[in-house]
Amino acid sequence: MFGKRQSFGGNTPGAAEPPRPQPSAPSSLPAVPAARPVDVPKPVVDASLNRLRSDDIVDVRSAEAIQRDKEYFQTKSAIFNALIDSIDLSQLATMDQEAAREEIRDIVAEIIALKSIVMSISEQEDLLEDICNDVLGYGPLEPLLARDDIADIMVNGSQKCYIEVGGKVKLTNVRFRDDSHLMNVCQRIVSQVGRRVDESSPICDARLPDGSRVNVIAPPLAIDGAALTIRKFKKDKLTLQQLVKYNSISPEGAEVLRILGRVRANVLISGGTGSGKTTLLNCLTAFIEKDERVITCEDSAELQLQQPHVVRLETRPPNLEGEGEITMRDLVKNCLRMRPERIIVGEVRGPEAFDLLQAMNTGHDGSMGTLHANSPREALSRLESMITMGGYSLPSRTIREMITSSIDVIVQAARLRDGSRRITHISEVLGMEGEVIVTQDIFLYDILGEDSGGNLIGRHRSTGITKPQFTERARYFNEEANLVEALEKSNVEQHSLLNN
Ligand SMILES: Nc1ncnc2c1ncn2[C@@H]1O[C@H](COP(=O)(O)OP(=O)(O)O)[C@@H](O)[C@H]1O
Ligand SMILES: [Mg+2]
Numbered sequence: 001m002f003g004k005r006q007s008f009g010g011n012t013p014g015a016a017e018p019p020r021p022q023p024s025a026p027s028s029l030p031a032v033p034a035a036r037p038v039d040v041p042k043p044v045v046d047a048s049l050n051r052l053r054s055d056d057i058v059d060v061r062s063a064e065a066i067q068r069d070k071e072y073f074q075t076k077s078a079i080f081n082a083l084i085d086s087i088d089l090s091q092l093a094t095m096d097q098e099a100a101r102e103e104i105r106d107i108v109a110e111i112i113a114l115k116s117i118v119m120s121i122s123e124q125e126d127l128l129e130d131i132c133n134d135v136l137g138y139g140p141l142e143p144l145l146a147r148d149d150i151a152d153i154m155v156n157g158s159q160k161c162y163i164e165v166g167g168k169v170k171l172t173n174v175r176f177r178d179d180s181h182l183m184n185v186c187q188r189i190v191s192q193v194g195r196r197v198d199e200s201s202p203i204c205d206a207r208l209p210d211g212s213r214v215n216v217i218a219p220p221l222a223i224d225g226a227a228l229t230i231r232k233f234k235k236d237k238l239t240l241q242q243l244v245k246y247n248s249i250s251p252e253g254a255e256v257l258r259i260l261g262r263v264r265a266n267v268l269i270s271g272g273t274g275s276g277k278t279t280l281l282n283c284l285t286a287f288i289e290k291d292e293r294v295i296t297c298e299d300s301a302e303l304q305l306q307q308p309h310v311v312r313l314e315t316r317p318p319n320l321e322g323e324g325e326i327t328m329r330d331l332v333k334n335c336l337r338m339r340p341e342r343i344i345v346g347e348v349r350g351p352e353a354f355d356l357l358q359a360m361n362t363g364h365d366g367s368m369g370t371l372h373a374n375s376p377r378e379a380l381s382r383l384e385s386m387i388t389m390g391g392y393s394l395p396s397r398t399i400r401e402m403i404t405s406s407i408d409v410i411v412q413a414a415r416l417r418d419g420s421r422r423i424t425h426i427s428e429v430l431g432m433e434g435e436v437i438v439t440q441d442i443f444l445y446d447i448l449g450e451d452s453g454g455n456l457i458g459r460h461r462s463t464g465i466t467k468p469q470f471t472e473r474a475r476y477f478n479e480e481a482n483l484v485e486a487l488e489k490s491n492v493e494q495h496s497l498l499n500n
Contacts, residue, residue, distance in 0.1 A: 046146050052268055072127075073177050080131055082111045091468035092135065101132055111384060137184045138208075140174045141230075145208070152274065157225025158182040162275070167419025168223065174467045179225045185218045186226055192320070197226075205317060209231070209490040213300050231274075237304050238276075248276070249423040250460035253443050255482060256426055260409055261287030263477040264342070264366030265470050270379035271413035276421045277370035278312050280413055284368060285344060292366075297336055298346030308328065311338065325435040328352040329390075345369035351390025360406035376410040376427040380437055383407075397435055404431050408470055410439070416447070429469050440488070442468050461492040 014230070034384050042155040050090050086107055092100050108128055112119060123356075133142040144163060147361035152164040175238050176182040183197075190197050197204040200219040218226045238246075244254050248344035260267055269275040269284075272300045285305050288294055295311045296303050303312075313335070318325035328345065329352040336359055343359045346350065348369045359409040362369045373379035380403060387399050412425035426443035442465050447458040466487045 009157065026423040045104065069175065074460075075119075075132060076127055077177060078112050078115070079108060079117070079127065080134065082115070083107055083131065083135075086111075089366055097136065100136055104128070104135060105134055110299070113119070132185075134181075137400050139181065140191065141175055141185060144172065144174060145210075145212070145230075145232070148235075151234075152232065153224070153228075153230040155182065155228040157222075157227070159225075167415065167421060174373070179219075182226050182228070183218065186218065186228055189228075190216060191247040195317075197282060207300050210235075213299065215301075217430055233302070237282045243276075243283065246421070248421050250490055252462065252486040253423060253426065253460050255486040256443060257284060257411065257423075258287050258471070259474055259479045259483050259486070260284065260411075260426075263473045263479055265473060266360040266365060266367045266406055267411045268348075268379055268383070268407050268498060269368065269370040269413060270373040270376060270410055271370070272374060272415060274370065275413040275415045277372075277413050280411060280423070281344065281346070281368060281370050288342060288366070291390060292341045293339065294342045294344060295335045295340040296346065297328060297352075299328065302346060303344065305344075309341075325465040335359070336362075336364075340364055340365070348386065350386055353386040353394075354390055354392060355408040357383075357387075357402050361402065376412050376413075376425050376439055376441075379410050379412070380407075380429070380439070397432075400435070400437050401432060404429050404437055406415075408473075409442075417454050418450075418454055420456065421462075422458070428470065440465060440468070443490070459492070460490065460492040462487045464491050466491070 010409040033050040051139040072105050083104065085104070092103065093104065105128055110129060112124065130140070133139050138145060140161075141153065141155075144150055144161070149165055150163045152162075154169075157160070158179050158181060163172055163174050164170075169372045177184070186197055189208065190204045192209065193206045193207055195204050199218065199220065202221045204216045206214045206216070207232070208214060213231040213233070215229045216226060240254050240257060244251050249257065251472050267284060269277045269280050271336050282303050285294070285303060288305070289307065290307055292307065292310045293311075294305060294307060295313065296305065297313045297315070299315050301312055301314050301440070313331045315328050315331060316324065316326040322347055328348075328350065332343065332345060332352045333357040336355070341364065343356065343364050344367065345356050346369075348356060348371045356367065356369055371379050371382060373382045383403055384396065384399050387394070392399075408426070409430045410427045410429065411423060412427070414420065414424045415421050424447050425441055428439040428440045428442055430440050432438065441463050443460065445458055445460050447456050449457045451457055466484055471480060471483060474480045
């Protein structure tokens with residue numbers, strides 16, 4: 001008996017089928033590009049110029065600073081308006097970056113001279129940079145966008161901009177001139193993907209050319225001015241080794257995750273927003289064999305699979321007329337006709353849950369997805385309600401049976417209150433007992449206390465189960481010994497018994 005499903009090899013072609021096309025020289029194949037293809041050229045900002053006060057983050061401004069800012073904005077507005085009057089913006093857009101910058105530099109210098117504004121060279125440089133960013137780029141956001149250590153940028157109206165660095169949210173002193181300045185930047189971002197944001201369509205999702213995800217919600221829905229949220233695209237995704245280094249998982253836990261990826265277990269990654277679900281999914285995909293045909297479905301392409309045989313699919317929002325939307329469900333359904341061996345769904349949020357479970361259940365072993373929930377149990381009930389809300393009138397028992405026969409393991413990611421990200425559970429879905437789904441924790445993170453700096457102290461441990469249900473699978477892929485070793489090694493109770 002092989003766990004719940006009979007086949008381990010995915011839908012490996014039978015003898016009658018033509019042989020699977022082998023990539024002739026995998027090493028010479030181009031790697032999956034790190035960032036999305038650039039559709040709209042992003043203004044290139046010279047990093048050395050990014051000294052725009054984004055590094056010295058302050059939490060409270062003094063009255064003096066506020067006054068200084070106000071004067072600065074007034075001067076800048078005056079120069080900016082004069083600039084707009086004297087140049088043809090559409091022509092500027094056709095010029096290359098450097099030429100456009102030079103053009104602006106010349107005109108601004110002229111305006112400053114004409115208006116006899118008193119300014120030091122460095123003030124003038126700062127001002128010029130600000131103006132170039134406004135005209136050619138994303139305004140005050142440019143310095144933040146250029147930084148690689150920022151995970152999220154959150155703009156709440158024109159005067160407040162928060163960033164997340166190292167798991168902690170901080171207020172920056174990046175500000176917009178006023179609400180219309182902020183709206184202009186929002187508009188510039190969303191117009192690149194052919195969308196519009198204004199009072200009549202105040203909610204908009206978009207993406208920056210570098211792959212960062214953007215959400216804008218404008219007044220009147222956002223009461224205190226437009227709210228702009230950017231999830232920065234990380235070019236270098238974290239690897240499982242790095243997660244171990246950051247103590248997000250113990251080396252043994254990482255070994256269990258590696259085995260899960262390798263033995264084609266169906267895995268659901270659960271976690272809150274920004275808890276590291278996508279990162280974890282990306283790590284797990286590293287253990288997919290080179291010759292497997294993998295299809296990924298995402299709302300915006302974030303995963304970076306290194307295998308040669310990958311088809312990447314992306315959903316599409318409706319256009320301005322409200323037409324042409326392609327949902328996640330459409331993609332997952334279509335996937336099934338593309339002879340996938342594994343299907344990877346970036347984020348399961350709706351009725352596509354049903355199709356993903358079906359895929360997992362019909363020979364696409366090793367399929368994976370992420371889902372928003374705070375515990376493995378909650379993940380299961382979320383999955384059930386997604387299917388119910390998708391309009392399938394199935395009895396809940398049937399849905400639960402479908403879930404148990406599809407999902408092997410749930411991995412829970414969490415962002416703890418000290419800002420650290422941890423993998424808190426690796427739990428197995430065992431089966432049904434009456435009406436209830438039975439799960440079993442294999443790996444857990446215990447919080448033991450807090451140090452003087454407010455950082456949580458904890459440890460990862462296995463729960464003492466050394467023969468999880470996927471042991472059969474591990475044996476089939478010749479990983480059983482590794483699995484048993486990893487689980488025994490991290491069984492804390494057993495260790496303390498041995499030591500006493
Ligand atoms: N274990 C981790 N340690 C430190 N940073 C992490 C970890 N996992 C993810 N991150 C960072 O957190 C941010 C959000 O991660 P992501 O995987 O996109 O979250 P989610 O998909 O859950 O919203 C990213 O910038 C990512 O690099
Ligand atoms: Mg994600």
